[in-house]
Amino acid sequence: MxxxxxxxxxxxxxxxxxxxxxxxxxxxxxxxxxxxxxxxxxxxxxxxxxxxxxxxxxxxxxxxxxxxxxxxxxxxxxxxxxxxxxxxxxxxxxxxxxxxxxxxxxxxxxxxxxxxxxxxxxxxxxxxxxxxxxxxxxxxxxxxVCTGTTAWNALYGCSMLKPGQTVVFLGTGGVSITGLILAKAAGATAIITSSSDEKLARVQKTYGADYTVNYKTTPNWSQEVLKITNGRGADFILENGGAGTIAQSIDAVAYGGNIAVIGFLASPPERMPDVAALALGKGAVVRGIMVGSKEHLEDVTRFVTSKNLQxxxxxxxxxxxxxxxxxxxxxxxxxxxxxxxxxxx
Ligand SMILES: NC(=O)c1ccc[n+]([C@@H]2O[C@H](COP(=O)([O-])OP(=O)(O)OC[C@H]3O[C@@H](n4cnc5c(N)ncnc54)[C@H](OP(=O)(O)O)[C@@H]3O)[C@@H](O)[C@H]2O)c1
The missing domain is CATH 3.90.180.10 (Medium-chain alcohol dehydrogenases, catalytic domain)
Structure with a gap:
C-alpha cells in the first residue's frame, strides 16, 4: 500500500x-x-x-x-x-x-x-x-480557512458590516490582517493596533489600514479610536485580546456597535471589568465567535477570489x-x- x-x-x-x-x-x-x-x-x-x-x-x-x-x-x-x-x-x-x-x-x-x-x-x-x-x-x-471564516463571521455572522462603517482590529496577526483586507474591500474604514510601530507602518503600506495605534505606547488606545471617529466609536471591533482588552473595546465601540470576542492574547487584568454593565451602557453586541460554518467559508472564498484579494x-x-x-x-x-x-x- x-x-x-x-x-x-x-x-x-x-x-x-x-x-x-x-x-x-x-x-x-x-x-x-x-x-x-x-x-x-x-x-x-x-x-x-x-x-x-x-x-x-x-x-x-x-x-x-x-x-x-x-x-x-x-x-x-x-x-x-x-x-x-x-x-x-x-x-x-x-x-x-x-x-x-x-x-x-x-x-x-x-x-x-x-x-x-x-x-x-x-x-x-x-x-x-x-x-x-x-x-x-x-x-x-x-x-x-480558520482565520477567513472567523473574520467573515465577525463581520457578517450577526450584524452585517456596511460600507463607510469603521472596524478596529486588535494586533497584526492572521485574524486581524485577514479581517482588514475584507473590511477594506467592503468599503469600510480600518483602524489597527499593534505593539510595534514598524509593523504598523508595514500594515499601512501593504494592506492599506486607514489609521494605526500602538497599544504599547498608547495603552489607552480606546481614547485614540474615539478621537479618530470624532467621538462616535467603531462599528465593529475584532477583539483578539480577550479579558485583558474587553473593557477598552467596549469604550471604543459605538453605541449599538458590535464586538466579536475572538481571542485571548492579552493578560487578564487583576480585577475583571463588569462586562455586563459596560455592554448595557453602550447597547453593544458582545458576541463570542466560534470560527464559523462551511457557509461562512464559502462566502469568504467567493468574496476573496472574485476580488482577487491578496x-x-x-x-x-x-x-x-x-x-x-x-x-x-x-x-x-x-x-x-x-x-x-x-x-x-
Ligand atoms: N474564537 C475563534 O473562533 C478563533 C478563531 C481564530 C483565532 N482565534 C484566536 O484569536 C486570537 C488571534 O488569532 P491569530 O491567528 O490572529 O493569532 P496570531 O496570528 O498569533 O496573532 C498574534 C498577534 O496578536 C497581537 N496581540 C498579542 N497580544 C495583544 C494584545 N494584548 N492586544 C492586542 N493585540 C495583541 C500581536 O500583534 P502585534 O505584534 O502587532 O502587537 C500578535 O502578533 C488568538 O487568541 C487565537 O487563538 C479564535
Missing amino acids: AKQQVFRLPQRTSIHDLQVYQEDIPIPSSNEVLIKIKNVALNFRDFAVATGKYPFPVKDDVVPGSDLSGEVVSVGSHVDDFVEGDRVIASFDLKTLSGPMCDWRHSLGGCYDGVLREYIALPSAALVKIPSGSDLSFAQLSAL VPVEMVFGFSREEVVKAFEYLVSGQHIGKVCIKVC
Whole structure:
C-alpha cells in the first residue's frame, strides 16, 4: 500500500513532541474525497494543542492542524460534485455546514485527526471548490480557512458590516490582517493596533489600514479610536485580546456597535471589568465567535477570489520535522504579520 508522511503528537507538552510517521494513504469511502495536501496554514490553536493548553477536547495521538489547501486525487462512488484536479479547501468544523457551531468536537486537529500530512480523505460536504480562474496561491488558500471564516463571521455572522462603517482590529496577526483586507474591500474604514510601530507602518503600506495605534505606547488606545471617529466609536471591533482588552473595546465601540470576542492574547487584568454593565451602557453586541460554518467559508472564498484579494501570508516553511518545528516557533514568536504556512508539496 502507498505510504505518506504524517505528523502526530503522541504527547502534548511541547512542539518538540511532534513525531513523523509513515502511514497508509487512505482510500476514500463512498461520500469522501481524497485530497493531496499542498499547503497547511498554522493557527495559534495548533500551538495550544501541541503544548497541552488548548481548552477544548483533543483526541489522543492527534495529527495537528486544521487548515489545508490541496488537489483532489480521487473521489468516492457517490461524489459527483468534485473531480480529479479540483483545487479545494476544507471547513474547520466538518459538521457545521451553516448556522452556529454547537460544540468543539468536530474540528480537524482537535477531536479529528488534522491536516499535517500529505493526503487526507474528507467528506465531500465539508469541502469548498476554488474557482478555476483564481490565481491565489495554495498558501493563501489554506490561510483562508480558520482565520477567513472567523473574520467573515465577525463581520457578517450577526450584524452585517456596511460600507463607510469603521472596524478596529486588535494586533497584526492572521485574524486581524485577514479581517482588514475584507473590511477594506467592503468599503469600510480600518483602524489597527499593534505593539510595534514598524509593523504598523508595514500594515499601512501593504494592506492599506486607514489609521494605526500602538497599544504599547498608547495603552489607552480606546481614547485614540474615539478621537479618530470624532467621538462616535467603531462599528465593529475584532477583539483578539480577550479579558485583558474587553473593557477598552467596549469604550471604543459605538453605541449599538458590535464586538466579536475572538481571542485571548492579552493578560487578564487583576480585577475583571463588569462586562455586563459596560455592554448595557453602550447597547453593544458582545458576541463570542466560534470560527464559523462551511457557509461562512464559502462566502469568504467567493468574496476573496472574485476580488482577487491578496490573503496575507508572511512566511512559508518546509515539510521536514525541523522546518515544521521552526514554523511553530516563528508563529509564537509574534514576529509575523498575517499568516504562517507550511508547504507540503
Ligand atoms: N474564537 C475563534 O473562533 C478563533 C478563531 C481564530 C483565532 N482565534 C484566536 O484569536 C486570537 C488571534 O488569532 P491569530 O491567528 O490572529 O493569532 P496570531 O496570528 O498569533 O496573532 C498574534 C498577534 O496578536 C497581537 N496581540 C498579542 N497580544 C495583544 C494584545 N494584548 N492586544 C492586542 N493585540 C495583541 C500581536 O500583534 P502585534 O505584534 O502587532 O502587537 C500578535 O502578533 C488568538 O487568541 C487565537 O487563538 C479564535
